[in-house]
Amino acid sequence: MTIGEVVLLTGASGWLASRVADALLKDPLTPNAFLIVTDIAKPRLEADNVIAVQADLTDNDQIDSLFTTAYGVPDTVYCMHGIMSRGSEDNFDLGLKVNVDSVRSLLETTRKHGNLKGKSIKFIFTSGLAVYGGPLPPIVEPDTSPTPQSAYGTSKLISELLINEYTRRGFIDGRILRLPTVIVRPGQPAAATSAFLSAIIREPLKGEVAICPIGNSFDSPQTELKTWVASSKSILQNLIIAKHIPASKFTPHTRVVCLPGFTTTVREMLEALRQVSGPEALRRVVFRDDETDRRIVRSWPEKADNSYALSLGFVKDEGGMVPVVRRFKDDVQAGLA
Numbered sequence: 001m002t003i004g005e006v007v008l009l010t011g012a013s014g015w016l017a018s019r020v021a022d023a024l025l026k027d028p029l030t031p032n033a034f035l036i037v038t039d040i041a042k043p044r045l046e047a048d049n050v051i052a053v054q055a056d057l058t059d060n061d062q063i064d065s066l067f068t069t070a071y072g073v074p075d076t077v078y079c080m081h082g083i084m085s086r087g088s089e090d091n092f093d094l095g096l097k098v099n100v101d102s103v104r105s106l107l108e109t110t111r112k113h114g115n116l117k118g119k120s121i122k123f124i125f126t127s128g129l130a131v132y133g134g135p136l137p138p139i140v141e142p143d144t145s146p147t148p149q150s151a152y153g154t155s156k157l158i159s160e161l162l163i164n165e166y167t168r169r170g171f172i173d174g175r176i177l178r179l180p181t182v183i184v185r186p187g188q189p190a191a192a193t194s195a196f197l198s199a200i201i202r203e204p205l206k207g208e209v210a211i212c213p214i215g216n217s218f219d220s221p222q223t224e225l226k227t228w229v230a231s232s233k234s235i236l237q238n239l240i241i242a243k244h245i246p247a248s249k250f251t252p253h254t255r256v257v258c259l260p261g262f263t264t265t266v267r268e269m270l271e272a273l274r275q276v277s278g279p280e281a282l283r284r285v286v287f288r289d290d291e292t293d294r295r296i297v298r299s300w301p302e303k304a305d306n307s308y309a310l311s312l313g314f315v316k317d318e319g320g321m322v323p324v325v326r327r328f329k330d331d332v333q334a335g336l337a
């Protein structure tokens with residue numbers, strides 16, 4: 001067997017990384033991909049060119065074993081495992097252990113094996129808007145200072161700094177992607193404050209009731225709350241594009257890129273739901289205004305400047321919320337969500 005390009009994906013039982021694995025197997029620019037997929041919950045992906053490893057990445061030996069499989073040292077690492085926002089807030093110690101300590105160990109192991117092989121391994125990291133907090137300008141620019149206000153955001157920022165430093169030293173070839181809130185997430189709600197942004201679309205399309213913690217009715221002023229989102233379609237495209245961007249294209253002093261997104265409001269999301277699935281679907285949204293949730297959502301960026309990401313070749317959603325809801329409805333009808 002001739003081994004082609006080897007990609008290691010962590011968090012591979014999670015929502016996004018499991019889809020990145022599928023997308024890589026179909027990527028025409030990675031025609032001979034061999035994947036090592038790993039997660040603390042056994043990844044279900046099975047194929048001739050896939051090795052699935054159940055591993056707890058807080059254990060250094062288990063990390064090291066991912067670099068010594070039959071496929072050898074990976075050419076690219078997608079670091080996507082983690083404890084999400086609400087989970088990190090509720091369990092500070094576990095959040096730091098997984099979101100910082102295990103990322104640092106993975107970086108060290110990537111550096112060591114890259115060094116032994118004389119190559120600079122690509123290290124793609126999924127960060128997020130949670131690195132921002134406190135008073136923000138109307139548009140987040142590449143030079144907007146990240147001042148996280150959560151354990152999750154702080155751990156993402158620490159990892160970003162390490163990845164930039166490892167890259168500056170030539171230990172790895174880092175690519176740090178700050179994702180907008182990704183919608184519409186299928187399955188069960190995630191342990192994230194943003195989970196309702198998917199739930200208010202997903203549950204009604206599945207004929208179920210969803211709680212909207214913003215406002216007391218569709219028309220209440222609170223539903224004008226703005227938020228910065230991207231569809232799972234564009235995010236998956238961009239996660240693959242990230243691997244193909246030549247290192248020389250990034251700005252010299254940082255590998256951080258805010259992936260393209262668009263501004264929507266809770267009301268626009270619900271209006272899109274009504275347009276795509278009618279008033280009956282909207283009636284399945286039950287409003288239960290929650291001051292805390294509203295404060296947290298208000299602390300997130302409403303808009304970021306897409307121009308740097310687009311100049312690198314990343315793509316953005318077109319047409320706002322309606323196509324996003326329509327695609328999800330198609331997925332529900334096809335039994336995929």
Ligand SMILES: NC(=O)c1ccc[n+]([C@@H]2O[C@H](COP(=O)([O-])OP(=O)(O)OC[C@H]3O[C@@H](n4cnc5c(N)ncnc54)[C@H](O)[C@@H]3O)[C@@H](O)[C@H]2O)c1
Pocket residue numbers: 010011012013014015016017038039040041055056057058079080081082083084098102126127128129178179180181182183190
């Ligand atoms: N979904 C979003 O809107 C969004 C936004 C910004 C950033 N991100 C980032 O994208 C990445 C993927 O997000 P997702 O929504 O698919 O998350 P997810 O919660 O679905 O997946 C995370 C995975 O990490 C695994 N994991 C947790 N602890 C582990 C450990 N000790 N060892 C090994 N694996 C462990 C979990 O089992 C899970 O399968 C994460 O890094 C997340 O921070 C997501």
